[in-house]
Amino acid sequence: MNNGRSVLITGASRGIGAAIAKGFAREGYSFVGINYHSDEAGARAVAEEVQANGAHAEIYQADISDSGDCQRLMEQFISDTGKIDVLINNAGGAQTIPAGSFAEMPVEYWDRQIRMNLSCAAYCSRIAIGDMLAKGTQGRIINISSVHSQVTWVKRKALPYCAGKAGMNMFTKALGVEVARHGIRVNCIAPGFIKTQLTTRYTQEQINAFERKIPAGILGRPEDIVPMALLLADEEKARFIVGQTFVIDGGQSIDGAIDSMMYDF
Ligand code: NAP
Numbered sequence: 001m002n003n004g005r006s007v008l009i010t011g012a013s014r015g016i017g018a019a020i021a022k023g024f025a026r027e028g029y030s031f032v033g034i035n036y037h038s039d040e041a042g043a044r045a046v047a048e049e050v051q052a053n054g055a056h057a058e059i060y061q062a063d064i065s066d067s068g069d070c071q072r073l074m075e076q077f078i079s080d081t082g083k084i085d086v087l088i089n090n091a092g093g094a095q096t097i098p099a100g101s102f103a104e105m106p107v108e109y110w111d112r113q114i115r116m117n118l119s120c121a122a123y124c125s126r127i128a129i130g131d132m133l134a135k136g137t138q139g140r141i142i143n144i145s146s147v148h149s150q151v152t153w154v155k156r157k158a159l160p161y162c163a164g165k166a167g168m169n170m171f172t173k174a175l176g177v178e179v180a181r182h183g184i185r186v187n188c189i190a191p192g193f194i195k196t197q198l199t200t201r202y203t204q205e206q207i208n209a210f211e212r213k214i215p216a217g218i219l220g221r222p223e224d225i226v227p228m229a230l231l232l233a234d235e236e237k238a239r240f241i242v243g244q245t246f247v248i249d250g251g252q253s254i255d256g257a258i259d260s261m262m263y264d265f
Helices: 016-029 040-052 066-083 107-135 157-181 204-213 223-234 257-264
Strands: 004-009 032-036 056-059 088-089 142-144 185-191 245-248
Touching: 004 016, 004 066, 016 032, 016 040, 016 088, 016 185, 016 223, 032 040, 032 066, 040 056, 056 066, 066 107, 066 204, 088 223, 107 142, 107 157, 142 157, 157 185, 157 245, 185 223, 223 245
Parallel strands: 004 032, 004 088, 032 056, 088 142, 142 185, 185 245
Antiparallel strands: none
16 A cells, blocks of 8 residues: 655666655555666666555756756656655765875866755755755655765775765754754755665775675665665654764774774775
8 A cells, every 4th residue: 555655766777766665665664765876777666666555756957966967857856756755855965086185186076966966966965855845745755865975985085975975964963953943844854874886986805895894794785775775764753853974884884984084094
């Protein structure tokens, strides 16, 4: 039995976003929107799995680093569903990190990273919140940040990624407080190292070495993020959770484990 609720997930053609899309379909969500950038085939494959679990699925192409694309994406989704119940700002990442020091970093890399890992959440949330307020929807917004919002990743020069994700945590807090009286809940998940295409920059040997340092002794999978996303999306269970960032990392950010992992490579 479907629950009549709609969810839009940015960057859901693979990785964490795809796992969340499938998890929400299994949970009984009625309409699952799958945003992708370039991998239409990946998005279609996720949509098929979502439909196999009884939900309606639609795929939406949009570059979330572009404010105009985000507006088009949100307006199309809301027109297709009638309203938005849950927005998950998942797309992001450090992409190809340029060589050289911070002083040599092209300013275009900084600008795009901040758009990819912070501004995108504002571009999409602004339209979602407008719709939720206009229609009295007790909506949910879930931002996907990173442990690198709290722990630096200096060796890989992912400084703009760290800064963008840290901004996302504070964006979550400030927006969460601003809309709380309307029954809207905004919260954030900060994953640790999760094995996805984003982490293919590492060799298998490096990944095995990471695994040995993780306090839980296991690598994170995209599916490990899904239960928290479902909880934060729930109308009843999340009623008293406002503006928080929840770290899910098997203990990587405790005792400096992630620090030493990042410094080794
Ligand atoms: P991933 O496997 O690389 O997947 C990224 C997804 O985002 C893909 O669906 C991709 O779509 C989409 N995407 C990329 N650029 C986009 C753009 N400009 N516009 C729209 N969609 C775009 O990444 P992931 O590991 O699942 O990461 C998901 C989120 O978790 C990111 O915000 C990342 O920073 C965060 N995170 C990941 C880890 C980790 O270890 N994996 C750790 C902490 C935080 P296309 O395939 O169509 O390009």
